[in-house]
Amino acid sequence: MEIFRMNQYWSLVVLIFLSFGCEEKTDWDYQSGDHQQLAITAILSDEFKFQKIEIFQSMNLPSEDPIAITNATVAIKSMNNVIEFIHDNNQPGIYYSQIAFSVPSNINIQLEILHEGQTYVASTSVGKVAPIPPLQIGTNQATDERFVAKIADVYSPVEQAMYEVLIDWSEIRPDTFNQALLYAFTFNTVDISGIIQPNDEVINFPVGTTIIEKKFGLTSDYADFLRALAIETSWQGGFFDESQSSLKSNISNNALGYFTACQVLSDTIIVQ
Template identity: 35%
Template structure:
């Protein structure tokens, strides 16, 4: 009797089989990715152009041969691609972005035009330097705090550039072992994904390290872009991961990324002894 039941079960399973063809998405044409920021510092401003990719951990390909222009208040600045750094376009002349002035970006690539507008909404804002903590286990320092996770003040991005290559015992070390660049954000939102974000590797450095700390004032729109980007990258994979969503952009014609304009305040200090 048991054999009859098994045979009947096999017949039922076989009768339920149905061939299914899964539609495979065709490989899409790469999308133009713009990473550009102008600041109120008098310097040659730069724009980075790459192509999107659909393979995990793939290195983005630079977008070469584009015509790039930044304009504002009747001034037009042409950008040229760096020969030794394809995809990076630098203004032919140095200029400083002005507060409350609107800047237009125009990129012409493969007969397609992409545009964006950005505005420096606020001037330089003073800030308290980063705090460090000495670690007794290795005799080195690490960053303790930079800015509040949530602050009612205007949103900002903090860039910490650390250099200890000049110290005894490090002169012969390579650049990767003696330099570090850390980025922190102070955004007008409080996300659970940020609070419970995956742990990141802590950077340690010796006393005497030279720190250049820069504060970038962000517009509300740029802060919203950075928040969405962080939710999809740095803050993704924690205990409270949010549903994936498209990251906003201010680029036209299907391009992605962001063109921003920021005021910058900076300071230089030396990390103290124990």
């Protein structure tokens, strides 16, 4: 969708504003919310594997390490099938399914978590995925390194998707920080903060780097959640910010996070 491929233009707009102002770190005096809520990341997929669910407690500050929830009872249900998830003691807060499985499409799945006498439930269907668009790699002329120029269009009228891009150059430069994980989204809605996104970190990597790109198909509800997540995170902090508010979870009992299932496509690229 060419209409929103306007990075050159927007860099000019940013240039204008940077000529006048500046952004810097601040020691913000956060107001205490005392939330103490469960934060659940439950993204199941149609990949045949041990599926993963993460459960942590919310934090007061963004720099805090979240407290892992290690004693919850976690299960998913579909029709008459129940699959339990077991806590991995080597990775606090992470629960893996007892068996490897793939989530079939066209079914409804329920999540049930029991923790300290409270029950947290959610249900979802499976989001369908369309083919992965080609990843665009740019070249840093000064260092001859490469960077990800574009993962996908922000807008598509026909599909909604999440992209997870794992960049690994550990085999080429094992002695430096050598891995990166990027996210991108495609939605069927148009947001000014999505069109004019704030500047983010540019990850440079050498030729020969391995990139594993995964595309997750989204249900309409999960796309709404991720759109809100993008507005609150990667699209926040530009010149056209929107009024902020909490994300709406589909998990009951005031839990945070989201339970969903996605069809996933994967592609591996060796950067030339």
